[in-house]
Amino acid sequence: MPAPPTPSRALAVQRLLTEHCSAPVTVDGWQPLEPWTVARFQVEGAGAARTAIAKWVRPGTGRTARRESWRPAAECAALRFLAEDAETRLAPRVIAFDPAAGLLVLEDLAPRVALDTLLARDGAAAHAERLTAFARALGRLGAVTAGRADAYRSRRATLGPVDREAADTQPFADHRQEGARWATVLGVPPGARVSAELTRADAVLSEPGPFLALSNGDAEANNLLVHASGPADAPLIDFEAARFTHALADAVCLYLPGPGWLSVGDPVASGLAGRHRHALAQGVPQAEDDRLFGFGLAAACLSWALIRLRRFPALDARARGDESRSQLVATLEAAARTASNHSSLPHLAGWADRIAATLRSRWPDADQDFTDPVRFPPYRRRG
Known part of the structure; x- marks a missing residue:
């Protein structure tokens, strides 16, 4: 033949x-x-x-x-x-x-497989070492590229025209504004103090200062390749949306449920938060400053939660029990909890909690305790 x-x-x-x-x-x-x-x-x-x-x-x-x-x-x-x-x-x-x-x-990096495949199959507890490698890789990426934006942009310019949107430090800013508009539709408009904190958060994400570092543009577990058994080295993949942005934007996936997850557990208790921060501090010593680190992380997490809120009309139209509704509520509450844990942006965090409470009331099927480690174990994939 x-x-x-x-x-x-x-x-x-x-x-x-x-x-x-x-x-x-x-x-x-x-x-x-x-x-x-x-x-x-x-x-x-x-x-x-x-x-x-x-x-x-x-x-x-x-x-x-x-x-x-x-x-x-x-x-x-x-x-x-x-x-x-x-x-x-x-x-x-x-x-x-x-x-x-x-x-x-x-x-070709085979026989490595995407980390999220193993997490979905076995759960987070079975892959604690690989999750640690993930957190460390995200921190190292920020550490080795911080302060080198001009060198990257020079190299990028040799390969042809640059998409202005792709080079933006905040590529989803319009989506965040759309999310804020839906909060108003839900009856939870931002007051003066919330608006002031939104402006402050936007400023630090737009001008990251020493935290300006390279991101692959999609820091999630599906873009880390690991060995199913054996060495825990963890290369990152999928740099199609690469840009220099706030380094802590890549840390959001450790604290908030991503598009594929209902829960990420407690990154502080698991040690993932510390591993990431320590690795980042090797090139960004300002990451050791609790105030700077906490503010940047809170801004990044709350920003992402608002970006996800733009999905509200689509989720509202779905059938009762659709787990995407639960994922949105869990995301808003996790962002608020992260900000509170770092004593940053209290009014913005409170607003996120109020939006989540409104969604819980609107969607009784999403009125659940997403911090329950038994019912919602870390990295539980949505149906």
């Missing part, structure tokens, strides 16, 4: 690698990793036989297509930027890049 034809994308990768290596290269075993525009393949030639990963631009039209066209360049720039530090292995290495085609070839 003849072998199936080689996909056109694989042929494009083969041409790119042949040009890159200045020697014949063969691409085989093309394996799409759906639903992403990613594939794993085998490469032979140029004195090596190995597997590698290819990524390319998502299809789209109009503004969406223009925005997507910048993603491969952003990821390439970020990964090459990180590779400048030979001792830091926080992410995969770039093998080759074709800016015109938006085609990126990366080293």
